[in-house]
Amino acid sequence: MSTTDGPTLLPSAGAQQDAVDRESLGKQKKGWFNGLGTRWNGLPRQKQWLYLLVIVAVAYLLPILNIPGLTTEPGNNWPLALAQMSIYALVAVGLNIVVGYAGLLDLGYVAFFAVGSYTASMLTSPDSPYVHIPYLWTLPVAMAVAMFFGVMLGIPTLRLRGDYLAIVTLGFGEIVRILATIIPAMKGQVGFQNVGHPPGTDSSGNAIFLNSNGAPWYWLTLTVIIVVLLLAGNLERSRVGRAWIAIREDEDAAEIMGVPTFKYKVWAFALGASVGGLSGALFAGQVGFVNNQKFDVVTSVLFLCAVVLGGTGNKVGAIVGGALVAYIPLRFTAIAEYKYLIFGIALVIIMIFRPAGIFPARQRLLAYGTQVYNKFTHRGSDTPPGGQGEAVGGAHVAGAEEKGAQA
Amino acid sequence: MLGGQQHGPPSISFATVTFTVSFTKHQEEQMLSAAVPSLIHALPMVVPMDDSWISFDVNALAQNFWSATFDGLTFGAIYALVALGYTLVYGVLNLINFAHSEVFIMGCYGVFFTLSALNFGPSAPHLSFWAIVGNLVLALVVAMIVSALTALIVERVAYKPLRKRNAPRLVFLITAIGVSFTIQYLLYVWRGPSPEPALTMFRPTPIFEVFGTIIDSQQIVIVVAALVMMVVIDQFISRSRTGRGIRAVAQDPDTATLMGVNKERIIITTFVIGGLLAGAAALFYVMKIPSGVQYNGGFILGIKAFAAAVLGGIGNVRGALLGGLLLGLIGNYGQVLLGSSQWTDVVAFVVLVLVLVLRPQGVLGSSLGRSKA
Numbered sequence: 001m002s003t004t005d006g007p008t009l010l011p012s013a014g015a016q017q018d019a020v021d022r023e024s025l026g027k028q029k030k031g032w033f034n035g036l037g038t039r040w041n042g043l044p045r046q047k048q049w050l051y052l053l054v055i056v057a058v059a060y061l062l063p064i065l066n067i068p069g070l071t072t073e074p075g076n077n078w079p080l081a082l083a084q085m086s087i088y089a090l091v092a093v094g095l096n097i098v099v100g101y102a103g104l105l106d107l108g109y110v111a112f113f114a115v116g117s118y119t120a121s122m123l124t125s126p127d128s129p130y131v132h133i134p135y136l137w138t139l140p141v142a143m144a145v146a147m148f149f150g151v152m153l154g155i156p157t158l159r160l161r162g163d164y165l166a167i168v169t170l171g172f173g174e175i176v177r178i179l180a181t182i183i184p185a186m187k188g189q190v191g192f193q194n195v196g197h198p199p200g201t202d203s204s205g206n207a208i209f210l211n212s213n214g215a216p217w218y219w220l221t222l223t224v225i226i227v228v229l230l231l232a233g234n235l236e237r238s239r240v241g242r243a244w245i246a247i248r249e250d251e252d253a254a255e256i257m258g259v260p261t262f263k264y265k266v267w268a269f270a271l272g273a274s275v276g277g278l279s280g281a282l283f284a285g286q287v288g289f290v291n292n293q294k295f296d297v298v299t300s301v302l303f304l305c306a307v308v309l310g311g312t313g314n315k316v317g318a319i320v321g322g323a324l325v326a327y328i329p330l331r332f333t334a335i336a337e338y339k340y341l342i343f344g345i346a347l348v349i350i351m352i353f354r355p356a357g358i359f360p361a362r363q364r365l366l367a368y369g370t371q372v373y374n375k376f377t378h379r380g381s382d383t384p385p386g387g388q389g390e391a392v393g394g395a396h397v398a399g400a401e402e403k404g405a406q407a
Numbered sequence: 408m409l410g411g412q413q414h415g416p417p418s419i420s421f422a423t424v425t426f427t428v429s430f431t432k433h434q435e436e437q438m439l440s441a442a443v444p445s446l447i448h449a450l451p452m453v454v455p456m457d458d459s460w461i462s463f464d465v466n467a468l469a470q471n472f473w474s475a476t477f478d479g480l481t482f483g484a485i486y487a488l489v490a491l492g493y494t495l496v497y498g499v500l501n502l503i504n505f506a507h508s509e510v511f512i513m514g515c516y517g518v519f520f521t522l523s524a525l526n527f528g529p530s531a532p533h534l535s536f537w538a539i540v541g542n543l544v545l546a547l548v549v550a551m552i553v554s555a556l557t558a559l560i561v562e563r564v565a566y567k568p569l570r571k572r573n574a575p576r577l578v579f580l581i582t583a584i585g586v587s588f589t590i591q592y593l594l595y596v597w598r599g600p601s602p603e604p605a606l607t608m609f610r611p612t613p614i615f616e617v618f619g620t621i622i623d624s625q626q627i628v629i630v631v632a633a634l635v636m637m638v639v640i641d642q643f644i645s646r647s648r649t650g651r652g653i654r655a656v657a658q659d660p661d662t663a664t665l666m667g668v669n670k671e672r673i674i675i676t677t678f679v680i681g682g683l684l685a686g687a688a689a690l691f692y693v694m695k696i697p698s699g700v701q702y703n704g705g706f707i708l709g710i711k712a713f714a715a716a717v718l719g720g721i722g723n724v725r726g727a728l729l730g731g732l733l734l735g736l737i738g739n740y741g742q743v744l745l746g747s748s749q750w751t752d753v754v755a756f757v758v759l760v761l762v763l764v765l766r767p768q769g770v771l772g773s774s775l776g777r778s779k780a
Contacts, residue, residue, distance in 0.1 A: 099577075103577055105577055105580050105581065107584055153760075156760050156761075156763050156764040157760070157763055159767075160763060160767050162576060162577070162580070163497075163501075163502070163503045163576075163580065164717075164763055164767075166503065166505075166580050166584075167503055167505075167710065167713050167759075168759065168760060168763065170505075170584075170710060171710045171714075171756045171759060172756070174706070174707060174710065174752070174756075175752065175753055175756045178749050178752055178753055179753065181749065182747045182749050182750065182753075297706070298588070301584060301585075301588050304581065304584070305585075308581060312577075338592070338596060340588065340591075340592045340595070341589065341592035341593065341595070341596060343588075344585050344586075344588035344589035344591070344592055345585075345589050346585075347581060347582070347584070347585030347588065347589075348564075348565055348582055348585040348586055348589060351569070351574075351578050351581050351582040351585060352565070352568050352569065352582065355574065355578050
């Protein structure tokens with residue numbers, strides 16, 4: 001289900017007519033940075049890479065630059081704030097796979113985050129009696145464990161309608177916290193201290209990855225984000241991504257067109273969960289202390305707010321949204337107390353007035369999409385949409401792709 | 408590590424035994440750990456050897472079976488009243504109203520402020536029987552009005568603009584959770600994080616004894632009042648003109664509109680009825696758990712009530728009652744069996760997932776709504 005069009009709640013004759021009108025118009029989703037997006041898509045691939053390199057370089061330099069006005073100091077340490085922002089951004093990227101691509105509302109994403117955190121801490125902290133492994137190995141383990149929980153939760157609920165998934169995940173988010181409290185092995189509020197960190201020492205013999213030093217963690221998380229983005233981008237343009245978007249736009253139609261909807265929904269849910277577990281493990285390492293107080297459902301809604309704010313279905317939007325949600329309370333410490341209230345209201349207002357978010361998603365589903373889209377948009381917009389679909393060859397997802405083509 | 412592998416399989420199988428019947432195997436386990444302490448301390452444990460994960464206390468359940476049953480029915484009656492709000496809105500709009508838990512908690516605050524103003528405190532009041540009844544009825548009315556108003560405002564502010572725009576389902580769900588969140592944190596900003604001081608409405612007096620368990624006046628009041636309300640609502644839905652409208656919109660909004668049903672009015676009525684029942688549930692909830700008035704107190708109860716609605720068959724009014732009572736029972740048994748009151752929530756959640764796996768349409772089937780797409 002996309003947030004701007006798609007199957008409506010109470011299907012009525014009027015709604016159906018609206019949907020038909022929308023499709024025939026091929027209405028472009030307008031954003032505040034619409035011109036920017038169009039210009040960006042018009043650039044050749046090499047130039048895009050060049051600009052991206054510059055942006056990535058600036059992103060890596062952020063903890064050193066400490067730009068006045070942007071920095072969170074003196075209230076909060078800037079590199080630590082950056083580390084937290086990057087973890088939120090990673091969470092938002094993961095949640096965006098579930099909510100943005102496949103249109104499944106996961107309200108308990110914090111649970112997978114918690115599973116990842118607990119996995120990392122129980123495998124590295126001296127407080128836990130279990131087998132210990134090096135910290136970096138806990139990242140894939142945390143992903144696998146979170147994915148397992150995702151599949152366990154997804155299989156019963158994804159056969160049903162989206163609402164059930166929403167409430168079951170909402171419950172799961174709270175249950176993980178309760179379980180951490182009442183199961184003795186998970187140590188409740190006492191928690192696990194001295195969670196491990198990646199190896200390496202600087203010239204004076206101190207460990208590089210200290211809990212008090214945010215910069216290395218920021219760089220590590222940023223690297224992970226870039227890797228995840230590359231993978232997610234490829235997935236988005238693959239058969240899997242097209243299936244997700246077809247499911248999101250209209251599940252029944254997708255099923256009729258031969259998309260195994262259940263399978264791909266479980267995939268989306270499991271992949272999202274594994275990214276959540278990954279970010280949880282990074283969070284556990286960065287903070288160095290995990291207990292049951294860190295994972296309440298409100299954090300989950302904050303994550304959702306990050307995705308919605310950025311623009312559901314848009315990777316860049318998710319990163320910006322995640323970073324913003326972490327950044328605003330750290331930068332403006334005066335309003336930090338009211339952050340949940342503010343983001344709650346923001347969620348309602350965005351949904352009512354601007355459901356596409358800051359960066360509206362535009363579907364570009366083909367591997368060499370840029371060239372194809374440019375070719376067609378230069379040839380004029382009177383080309384019948386059906387012809388485009390055939391011309392690009394083997395494109396099976398109608399509707400969504402055509403909108404992208406006209407964008 | 409080599410030693411660990413050799414020692415691994417017996418420790419795993421042993422742990423599974425502990426898992427199921429820990430209370431009898433406990434001593435044996437201690438003997439084993441005494442026999443090989445050096446091994447255990449030298450090797451990292453792959454699987455926990457003690458019952459530090461989950462243990463079942465069957466004896467406690469056998470001893471407290473009947474008291475757990477009656478207490479469970481009391482909780483179940485409260486769940487059922489809240490569940491009706493979910494089930495009605497779901498039946499008519501095909502939407503989970505996540506903000507319903509906040510509609511309920513607003514009612515709790517209504518009860519709290521009314522009774523505080525009437526000088527109720529932590530200890531039972533020294534009033535005549537009829538004075539207490541009068542005060543409670545007043546609190547009930549206030550709670551119902553507050554909850555119904557909250558439900559109305561939520562519908563106007565959050566859902567109506569979306570319906571007008573023909574927004575897709577995902578938008579409704581996100582807005583619903585946003586509204587729920589907003590109300591929760593408005594309460595948080597207003598009243599702070601700690602629960603309100605406890606209020607005792609009356610001292611529960613034993614009425615009669617069944618199977619060696621005393622049934623007190625509080626349990627009777629809650630269960631009887633909830634049952635009466637359920638019957639009234641059921642009759643209202645199945646007999647009154649408005650109730651027929653509600654059923655018509657639930658079946659087919661377009662056709663209902665063509666037949667002269669005012670869809671908007673029916674939707675508002677549904678929200679208000681849900682709010683009224685949540686307000687009633689709020690009174691009984693505060694009666695049962697005097698210190699439960701907290702900004703996020705509605706959240707878990709909301710999930711449990713939804714689980715109850717699904718268990719009975721969502722969209723089905725009688726299903727909500729059955730589901731609520733069943734869930735109250737199962738939750739209470741689970742709590743006694745597993746040894747901590749917080750297990751109720753976990754058990755309720757597991758029940759919800761199991762119902763969705765085994766019988767998504769619920770015990771009685773969903774007559775108004777559709778459980779599958």
